[in-house]
Amino acid sequence: MLTNGHLVWLILFAPLLAAGAIMLFTRRLPRVSAALSIGAVVLGFALSLKLFVAVLQGQPVVAPSVVWLDLGVLQLTWAATVDRLSALMLLVVTGVGATIHVYSLGYMRGDAGFARFFGCLSLFMFSMLGIVLAANFIQMFIFWELVGVSSYLLIGFWFERPSAAEAGKKAFNVNRIGDFGFLLGILLVGSVAGTFNFAELAAKWPTLGLSAGTLALAAGLIFCGAVGKSAQFPLHVWLPDAMEGPTPVSALIHAATMVAAGVYMLCRVEWLLVASPEIMNLIAWTGGLTALMAASIAVTQRDIKRILAYSTLSQLGYMVMAVGLGATTEAMFHLTTHAFFKALLFLGAGSVIIALHHEQDIFKMGGLARKMPVTFATFLIGTLALGGVWPLSGFYSKDAILLAEMDKNLPLLVLALVTAGLTGFYMARALIVAFLGQARDEKVAGHAHESPLVVTLPLVLLAVLAVVAGWHDEIPHFLKPEFHEHDHGSLVLLGFLAIPLTGFAVAALLYGRGAKDDAVLRRLLGPLYTLLENKFYVDEFYLFLVDRVQGGLAAVCEGVDFIVVRGLGVGGVSGLAQFAGWCVRQLQGGYLRFYLLFTILGIAAVLIWVGR
């Protein structure tokens, strides 16, 4: 008899089995592969629903566990956490995942790597579900890395394109930086507390009596992981580039699930963060800054997917900010609604992109509303939800966060409000420019027509969710039964509603008359526009740091300068490592006698130490 506990494992391993079957047996059979993959995720969704209901009814769900590692001093159990947090997350991941799987059927039709795509997708689902269900840090880290690998595979899916391969690599490398901080944090926590288990740690952590420094270090390192995965400043650079992947991938990984994993993880280890107020503050400000910066960059973007990508960054910043303020429930709430409407937006964009034969510049679109009514309608819903317009879900979740800020941190509130205004503006801009008015480029947008049912059906489903998900604050109540809305009167809420609407209005004003390009905005913002268009030059700054200074100067100055410039001048760890590598290679110059001398001196050094 399968209990709910067994079902947990079934949810997790069904996608893995599907992925394995596809990789090993059905690579040449695209339909069978897709069926396997979709079957697995739909099954997962159904079971998740069952679990959700069980959790809602207060039934304890205990997944069978096995001792995975036993080192004597330390025991690691392979177990699953099924609580309200993970039950909700399961539902989001499998639900959004299922719609996107179906959508991919249409989007990827005819692609040479159709089967491979579904294989990778299933692998990703497996890894993501692993993160959600992880019961200890090690388990989480393993799936954390697996998610990285599978997203690397998906971003670089069209590896024939150099930019795609490059983007995949960038995502991977940037994530590694965050992950190593994460790993260090995990090891630190584990070694200090003697266990990696979340439940045990949560109980034990406050009682260990650690110094403030250790607490801050642990929390900070763990936060590093979230910074990488949830693309917070300064490791945010990979996410926009990751849009090189197929659009369903962007929707699934870079909007709904994977990037949210960082936020989910932070919520999971709330007890750890709360122990260090300094780090909480840092988290809040990191999130706030990311939100504002990304939103302002999005204002000037022309590529529809990039606009959505920066929007995602911005919303992730919101969630992280909420976590930093201790409002994890609100963060999860926003995560859930965001998953729905952002996936919806991405899929809508995908629908447009198919219709326009892979044209992504919004200033070449226009007038699509009439030709693609379903897509337009759903996109509109998504836009309004993202903007936070009542009574759509975004309004409730965003307001929950804003209200929490109002209680705790006014400067951040201002920041968040500005962001909200910008959000309204850029979304309206995209919507108006892409869908309304006349076709700006007849060649591109003239012959567009509505996508098939397999594409639009998911859109409609997600649109429904985007509308209803926030009603009655069901989700936060589910997460935390004692949750109650901060009551600040309807005037405040009206104010919050006014801000995005202002954004909408400004956009309508600027672009409503069928602007051919962005000249108006460019004139209006002046040099700021250039700055934003170039994403604050962060990428260039990194490039500059790594390439120009190092490469250029090193070419000029050999010898002593070499040490100064590479070793000290730039001061980067990378420079130091490169320099050390250069030194080592000078040692390994091939001269046998020098090898001998080196060895002898080394031995003598050791012996002098030993024989002291």
Add this chain to the structure above:
Amino acid sequence: MHLDAVIWEWIFVGIRILAIFVITFAIVPYTVMAERWVCAWIQDRIGPNRTGWFGLMQPWADALKLFLKEDIIPNHVHKVYFVLAPTLVFLPALLTMALMPWGSNLGPMSCVLADIGPGMLVVFAVGAFSVYGIVLAGWSSNSKFPFLGGVRSAAQLISYEVCIGLSLVAIFMQTQTLNLTQTVLYQAANGWLVWQQPLAAFLFLICMFAETNRAPFDFPEAEQELVSGYNIEYSSLKFGLFFLGEYANMMVASMLLVTLFFGGWSLPFAPFNAPALVWWVGAAHVAIFVAKTACILFLFIWVRWTVPRLRYDQLMGLGWKVLFPLALLNILITAIVLGLRGGA
């Protein structure tokens, strides 16, 4: 120890050393003489018979002639090594002779100059040095034929050294000693080893031919190919030393063969099968030893004038593909036999 005892000890040692030198210097020329006579006899002609009584003074005349010749050191040679080489050929043979059990004892005096414990090892250690002389001679002469001779000699000596060692291992296993005197005593008590270890004796004999660079293994000199090999550039006294060295080595080889396989100074019946108790038996032992050595020497000479020289690859093939496995086989057989006998 009393002073006079020490002095007497030293005097005995002095006498023995002198005896060795005298005997070597006396016998070696007559070995040459013997070689010429046997050669003549085999070739059915008359050997040297003019100088002195039956030509017996011939070697001395030859020696005198050699000493009086002009000593030429060519310009292109490496001088130090060129001069060093002949000495290095001659000295090891002389040193080895000091270890030979010429007889049991003459009164209170042992007939062995240096009765060192593991004497056999010393013989080998010292004997290994004769190669240096030849190699150096070949190299320092700095010209083609000597060089080839030197290289051949080195290869040959190294190759056959292995077989000698292996063939003797069986002997050691049986006699349980490395001491030459003890080996002879063992044979005196248990019969000659040549009957018990015929294969070892055979191998040892062949290897000795190679080690002494004698025909059919005289490649380092190989008159027809290398003119005269490593000693081409030598003349006068230095050539004489090579000459002397070759025959001295031959003598040492013969003595070793006698000592190890043919019962040394013993004869298989009383009173010659035990160390001498009276002086005349001691003297007889010496005589027996010398006689046996002479027989083996005759064998050496006889072979030289009857068996043709091998080809060089045949020499190496013989050494590594025939003698080497045979030696190993011999050890195996000996081990099995000794093991069956219940651990000798």
Add this chain to the structure above:
Amino acid sequence: MMHVGLIHYLAVSGALFALGLACIVLRRNALLVFMGLEMNLNAANLALVAFSRYGGHAEGQVLATFIIAIAAAEVAIGLAIIVALFRQRSSMVTDLLRSLKG
């Protein structure tokens, strides 16, 4: 002057070892490098024998015996490699062996 004892032998052994090291660093000729290595092994042997003598245990000399045998094998291979190299490069200067580096 004190009587010769263990420490003297050890000092000689150390000096021989140092000479071996000096030889392998000083000389470019591969053969000389090998000779230096032989000196090292012999220095070790001397120390072993001296410790064995003065400590009263046989193991030192046993190990020395093995080391001598092993040294022979080592030299044989080393010389074979040198000969093979010489066939290709007509040189046994170790400083010229620099195709592997960096």
Add this chain to the structure above:
Amino acid sequence: MEFYALQMEIATVVLAVIGLLAGAFWPKHVSLIRRGLAEGALLVVLASLFLAFPQHHAFFGDTFVLDRFAIFFKQILLGTAALVLLLADAHGPLRRQGGAEFSALVLLAAAGMMLLASANDFIFLFVALELVTITFYVLNSFLRGEARALEAGLKYLVLGALSAGFMAYGLAYIFGATGSLNFDAIHHALHGDKLPQGVYAFGFGMVLLGLGFKMAMVPMQIWAPDVYQGAPTPAAAFLASGSKIAGFAVLLRLIFADLLPTAWEAQPVLLMALAAITLLYGAVGGLAQTDLKRLLGYSSITNAGFLLLGIAAGGDVGHAAVIYYLVQYLFAVLAVFAVLTVVANASDTADRATLAGLHRRSPLLALALLLAMLSLAGIPPLGGALGKFFLLLAVLLRARVDPAFYALAGVAVAGAVIALCYYLRVLRGAWADPAPDAATRIVVPWTVRVVLFICMAGMLVLGVWPQPLLNWALHCLH
């Protein structure tokens, strides 16, 4: 007769001799002989799993011990040798040169390593170690027609002989300090009050360095890149796997026999410093490498540094981690060398360009390379990640007592990050770079397929289900 304790070694040597004789009598069937030997070796390993070994006895006058630890490593090492033989069969230059000697030598080296795992006496240890070393002199320079192989052989020989000289010299001082060369006797002497600790530590330091040569530990690391680059690929593979494993097995054995100088156990400053330097040296040295085999040389140094972490940290977790790491490292590194054996078949050089477009030319090879590199880089769920995790865990556990170990952990993570860069660069070459026009599909011989499948399975299984091996390792320790 005590020889029944030696059954695996005897079987190995017999196989070697059979190979040698068969190669002499049937020179036309060298390939068959090689595969036969490999299968024979695998059979011996399989048989040994079911054989009852007389355990925990000291044999041959206490010079030889046979315990779980020894048997385990014997099986691992012989298995490695078998896989290396399979690789050798697919290696172009070796095939062209012909002769069955390579196989015989590999088996002889394996016999030496297996003996090392049982050493309980320094004389025995030295002689067995030299068997391995001397065999490797030949293996590394085996391709006598290639100047690079000869150069590698010569460098390995000279540095190896130097380390042997130091080791012998160190043994003299151990002998002088304790009056014995037997582990048990030294152990007793160490805990007596008369022992001159300084002299003993001096000797032991030299022995450690001598073993360090096998492991590629600083300051004995300098040969590794050159030799890995120049040696025939299967020889380098054996060097990277077998030789290193044997070196660490011996070091563990010395630790289990409680022979570390007493001062080192309380304050393993030396071991910590060596571990840190070794780790960083390999990591930074590999950064700018373009030749893959050379890169693996540096990788080998880095991994030696990681393994030394476990040695320095000590404790059950540390030692078990070392054992685990060795086994998983074996799979990863053999997989890489297997790939290189096939890819660089023609030239025996492995510039990064030779890998370009590998995923098009042979998906199997590319996949194996991917898994191996990810494992070496320490990315879950492969064995390498867990190995690094265990080692770091051991270090951190020790750090609770001795805070200096926190710094060591930091260095280890830094080293891992740096090394990661070059592992991933290799992958980019294989997966992202376009294949050269002239490139054709690579045919992977079945021997290499076998090796690859074993290695991939090993990496995955160890990464997902490490407990059996860990249990076994912990079991070995007690």
Add this chain to the structure above:
Amino acid sequence: MTAYDAIFWFFSLALLLCGVLVLISPNAVASGLYLVLSFFFLAGLYVLLQAFFLAMIQVLVYAGAIMVLFLFVIMLLDYRESRHWWHGNLLGLAGAPLAVAALAAALLPVLKRSGALAAAPEQWFEGTLENVMTPVFTRYLLPVEITALILLAATIGVVVLGRKEKQP
């Protein structure tokens, strides 16, 4: 100073002198011969240490076999260094003293302490054939067998390496 001491000093100084000559001789053959000579003196030291067996083996193996091999190779290749070893040999001239100094720094403190390790004279070991070889063939039988394997491996190696490359 007893005669024993005098002989010791003679042998050891001669040994070291020969060692120095090995490394400074311009000619490889000369180096080799000095090495042979130094091995003789080393054997002399063994005799002083009552290690008769080892002294014999030393001469037999080192002087009789190993060094002959060296000379043989030197001659076979007829190789002469193109210039004197000290020309342009900065690495060697700087490195060798450095190496020696480093070793001395490591060794001297230990040397001082190890002089006291000598046992009472009545316990000193006499290295006769029986005393040395009995443990070799009883307790250390296995290493003997391994040494045989070493020699086998070396033989294979030399045969392989020495074989001429087949002309394709």
